[in-house]
Amino acid sequence: MISKLEELRAKAISELDSISDPKSLESWRISYLGRKSPLTQILRGLATLPLEERRAAGAAANELKEFLEKSLAQREEIVKEAEIAKAIEVGRLDVTLPGRPATLGRLHPATQTMRQMCGIFTAMGFEVVEGPEVEWDYYNFEALNIPQDHPARDMWATMWMDYQNEKGERPMLLRTHTSPMQIRVMENRRPPVRVIVPGKVYRYEATDATHESMFYQVEGFAVDKNITMADLKGTLFEFARRLFGKERKARFRCDYFPFVEPGVEMAIDCFVCNGAGCQLCSNSGWIEILGAGMIHPEVLRRVNYDPDIYTGFAFGMGVERMPILKYGIDDIRLFYSNDLRFLRQF
Ligand SMILES: [Zn+2]
Secondary structure, three states: OHHHHHHHHHHHHHHHHOOOOHHHHHHHHHHHHOOOOHHHHHHHHHHHOOHHHHHHHHHHHHHHHHHHHHHHHHHHHHHHHHHHHHHHHHOOOOOOOOOOOOOOOOOOHHHHHHHHHHHHHHHOOOEEOOOOOEEEHHHHOHHHOOOOOOHHHHHOOOEEOOOOOOOOOOOEEEOOOOOHHHHHHHHHOOOOEEEEEEEEEEOOOOOEOOEOOEEEEEEEEEEEEOOOHHHHHHHHHHHHHHHHOOOOOEEEEEEOOOOEEEEEEEEEEOOOOOOOOOOOOOOOOEEEEEEEEEEOHHHHHHOOOOOOOEEEEEEEEEOOHHHHHHHOOOOHHHHHOOOHHHHOOO
């Protein structure tokens, strides 16, 4: 019996050592440790042996069983490692493969336009300044000649901040225009100043095709001795021609803004119909692009500029309006609905 077991051991181990794949390991396990294997048969047959022989044979058979199980486990480890090494070898980095292109983002149409506008004004000697979007009532209205309870405040549907001072007032808001920066800049500098202010503004407004509650503006102003309406006109005409083409004509008409006197609205001749009248210009031949005017003396006085010595002009315009006009976009909400099909066109 003992010699039979030794024979079995030698055969099993020599076979096991040549195995290099998981499938053969499993069939080895079935042949040597399975229910029908010779070793299992021997273990089962132990009961029929005489007691003396049973003891010796039983110990030897169980020892062999343990030995084979241990050997199998070791071989499994070796086979597994070899499999991993093979997988790494197969899947190795192939430097001859073409690379995957990196996906590049692009600038938002509003950002592109804002940069273009800022570029035109900086070329004319203006400096770009940015300011806070959460603003004090003082800078957004009061200092711009729009006192509390003045009906002009109705021109800006305002979003107020949920902040109360000790008097119970709510003096903070989301700026309704970029004009507060006129005051902030002039408070801290002496003329001459030539500044443009690009940035977000907010309105408490139901959104539709022509209204958004958040949009961009570019504000600009210049203060110095002897600045006149002619300077305003020259600057804005030049701007319109650089943005919409050399052949554009521009028109000024009177308008009202509390912080300028006189105030104007500027239009360019329609670039679709060249002034003949079409859908874009509502058959008028003209398209309004911005509001402007000479800075009100009261505004200058507030920042300690003497209006008898200094004069200045200011203008402000919506940024989205420019690509809306240029590309015939019929819904301002497209700018901020994050639809890549729209954004990828610019
Ligand atoms: Zn037209």
